[in-house]
Amino acid sequence: MILALVVFSSSTTASRLKRLANLNQLRGVTLTQSPRAVSQNGCAYALRCPIDSLPALLELADRYHVKHGHVYKELTDEAGRKMYQQI
Numbered sequence: 518m519i520l521a522l523v524v525f526s527s528s529t530t531a532s533r534l535k536r537l538a539n540l541n542q543l544r545g546v547t548l549t550q551s552p553r554a555v556s557q558n559g560c561a562y563a564l565r566c567p568i569d570s571l572p573a574l575l576e577l578a579d580r581y582h583v584k585h586g587h588v589y590k591e592l593t594d595e596a597g598r599k600m601y602q603q604i
Contacts, residue, residue, distance in 0.1 A: 521571040522563045522601065523578075524551050524586035531562040534574070534583045541577060543570050555589055555601050565591070 525531040531548055538546040543566070551561040566574055568590065578585055589601040 519568040520565050520591040521568045521574075521604070522551070522555065522565050522589040522591055523571075523574065524555055524561055524563045524589070525584075526561055526586060528562045530583060530585070531564055534578055534581075534585070535564055537577050537581055537583070538564070538566075538574055541573070543573055543577075545570060546574065552599065552601065554599075555587065561586070 523534075525534075528548070535546055535548050546564055546566045549563055549565055551563040555563070564574065571588070575588070577583070588604050590604050592600045592602060594600065
């Protein structure tokens with residue numbers, strides 16, 4: 518399964534969108550610390566979701582004015598290492 522990562526500057530903002538996702542029955546959305554490879558200012562948070570849920574999650578963010586940072590596709594190579602591609 519291909520996953521997406523939506524980066525936030527605060528856990529409060531990320532938690533707000535996660536709560537909205539739950540209320541709107543979007544499945545598979547989890548809150549995590551951003552991987553070092555994608556956090557630009559050190560400590561940041563991200564929502565991880567299946568790539569096919571990403572449009573609905575971003576639409577919720579727009580509808581409720583929840584500001585987010587970059588969005589990434591999470592890829593895994595043959596050795597199990599994660600890589601991130603900005604989308």
